[in-house]
Amino acid sequence: MSGAAKPVDSNKPLQALDHWEEFLKERYPEPEPELVGISGGAEEDVQSEKEWKRETTQFRDYRAEARPSVKEFYRLNHANQTLEFVLSKRREFLGLNRRRMGVWEAMEYLNTLVDDSDPDTDLSQIEHNLQTAEAIRAAGHPRWFQLTGLIHDLGKILWVWGEPQWAVVGDTFPVGCAFSDRIVFHEFFAANPDSQVPQYQTPCGVYEPNGGLDQVNLSWGHDEYLYHVTRDYLPEEAQYMIRYHSFYPAHRENAYTHLMNGRDLEMFAWVRRFNPFDLYSKSDQKPDAEKLKPYYMELIAEFFPERIRW
């Protein structure tokens, strides 16, 4: 990648939304999902491989290695995600009054309108979704888990509706309380107006200690939005996976346990189980969308009505 300076559109610093996810993979190198859950000696091998990767990579400075566009993306995200901003987006979107469409239809809608292809890969959004679902299926996980893999990123239609990239993707974090120093590019929070509000600068801020994440406002993005769109139709484990899959400060860095209740701590095992499939399901093999469609249409119909509110 050349670092040639280009004018940065403040709504669209990333060349492709996927570049945020590419950066996540650099930060969290892990074994392929196919290796997860293999029993016996193989599991030990996976474990030691994991440790090795962690040891050899923990001294790398991801922040220095990040593309300038990714840094700019985080700068905007951390400066603009205030409690007030999040509350306004919740009011704007969580009435779910935009359209009624089916789940596969939403996938096609995202696919045709996202003019955002990553030059490094040829995969469309649908193919990405199918790859995640297929990896989960190949690992022998239940149907609701496969479905969760298929749909977990559909909240990115916020981008289609003109939302800035920093309010669609990015690691999520609580607002209205102190920003953990385990959030990547933590220093960019200096420019966030909430940093000047003393009430928001205590560990729990406006929230109850261990009052549960459901009472906590996370930075606004595709996770929270899709959680609200789909929560009536999916098991609780799936709801957690969807709602918190970008909450890296919690599920990978173990921050914010002081806001979580017992149920959250239990359910985060599922968020962590899901994460490798989210990060590492990208293979070079293009899934055959037409061939897979009947299987996934049936799976969607098992859980969702024909159309749901977006």
Ligand SMILES: [Fe+2]
């Ligand atoms: Fe996502």
Ligand SMILES: [Fe+2]
């Ligand atoms: Fe994802």
